[in-house]
Amino acid sequence: MTNILKIEMVSTGDEVLYGQITDTNASWLSDFLFQHGFTITSRFTVGDNLNQLIDTLIKRSKENDILIINGGLGPTSDDLSALAAAKANNEELILRQEWLIILAQFFANKGREMPPANVKQAMLPKSASIIDNPVGTACGFKMLINNCVLFFTPGVPSEFKVMIENQILPDIKKMQPNIIKPLCYRLTTMGRTESDLASEIEAKLLVPASIDVGYRSAVPIIELKLTGKISEQPLMDKLWQQLKQLVSDNLLYEGTQGLATVVSQLLQDKSQKLIVLEEQTAGLIAYQLYDQGAPLVKSEVSYNIAHRLNDLMTQFPQALILFLGQFNQDNSQFTLKLVTPKQTYCYQLNYKSRRYDRQTEQQVFSAIALDALRRYLTNQPLVGPNVWLDVIDSAQHCSYNLR
Missing domain, CATH: 3.40.980.10 (MoaB/Mog-like domain)
Structure with a gap:
C-alpha cells in the first residue's frame, strides 16, 4: 500500500x-x-x-x-x-x-x-x-x-x-492508522467578488506555503477556507482572526451551518416570532427557515401580497414581518421591508449583477432577505456592503405604497 x-x-x-x-x-x-x-x-x-x-x-x-x-x-x-x-x-x-x-x-x-x-x-x-x-x-x-x-x-x-x-x-x-487530520477553517461571505477577496488577502495577509487559502464561489456567496496541518494551529488561529477582520463587513457565518440555520437560531434565542411574505422567491425564504426550525407564525406567497401587511401587523403586533417583492424585471429593482414591534424598515434595492436563471435569482434574493434578518437580529444595518446591490431609497417608519 x-x-x-x-x-x-x-x-x-x-x-x-x-x-x-x-x-x-x-x-x-x-x-x-x-x-x-x-x-x-x-x-x-x-x-x-x-x-x-x-x-x-x-x-x-x-x-x-x-x-x-x-x-x-x-x-x-x-x-x-x-x-x-x-x-x-x-x-x-x-x-x-x-x-x-x-x-x-x-x-x-x-x-x-x-x-x-x-x-x-x-x-x-x-x-x-x-x-x-x-x-x-x-x-x-x-x-x-x-x-x-x-x-x-x-x-x-x-x-x-x-x-x-x-x-x-x-x-x-x-x-492507514497514522493519518493526521488537517485543520480546515471555513467562513462564508456575500457581497464581494472572488478576485477582490483574493487580491486583498494576498496583499494584507502573510500566508506561508504550508497553509492553503481556498475559495468556493456559489452565487451569491463565496466560501473562504484556511487549511493546514494541526501542528500549525497557533499560526492558523492568528491568520483566521486576521482573515475574519478583513471580511467582517461581508461575513455571513463561520463553519458550514448555513445562513438559514444562523437566522433560525437567532430567532429562537430571542424568542422572536416571524412572518414571511414573499413574491419573487416563491416560498424559498420561508422553506429554508422552516426546515431549520425557525419560529414561523405564517408565510404567504403571492404576486400581490403587500396589502396583507397592515392586517398582519394588527394580528401579530410582536412578530417580525419580512416582506420581499415588487421585483421589476426591467431594472431588477425590488422592495425589502422589515416590520418590527418598534419600527419599520423599508428599502428599495437594485440588484445589478448579470441576470441568472429563475432558480439562481431566487437563491440570490432569499440570501439578501435572510441576511437582512441576521443583521437586524445582531444590531447591524439591514443592508450591508454589496458590490451587486444598490440602495435606491431607504426609510424607517416608511409609508411606501406597496400595492
Missing part, C-alpha cells in the same frame, strides 16, 4: 451519468473523508451497462488503493454492481443466507411478505464480505480486486452515509 492512499469514488447509474439527478453522495463523501484526513484523489461515473462496469472495476482497481462504488445494489434488472464485481474478479455470485434472513425480517417487520425480486440483493460475489445496512434492504459488500480494496455501497444517501460513517471509515483508518 502506498504512503498516501489513492481513493477513488465510482458513481454508477444512468440517472447520475446523464445528469438526471445530482450526485450529492460524491460531494458529501469528499468532504467527509477530508475531515478525517483522507482525500478523494479521483471520481469516476459509469452508467448501467454491465460490460462498462466490469471494465471500469478492472481498470480503476489497478490505479487505486481503494474504490468506493456507489449505487447499483437494488433489486431491479438495471442494478448490476454485484454481478459486475463477480465477473471482474472471475468468480460467481452466491446466495448469502444470512442476508436473506435479514431481508425477510425487514419486510416482516413492516407486515409484508418479501417480493421475490429482493432475493437478488442477497446474491453477492463469492469472495465478498457483507457490509451491514441497518436502514435499508441493500447490503454493502467488500472485496479485493487487483490488490485494491473495493467497497460497494447503496445509492440511497441515508443508507450510504451510515455505511460510510460506521463501517467503511473504520476500515480505511486501519489501512
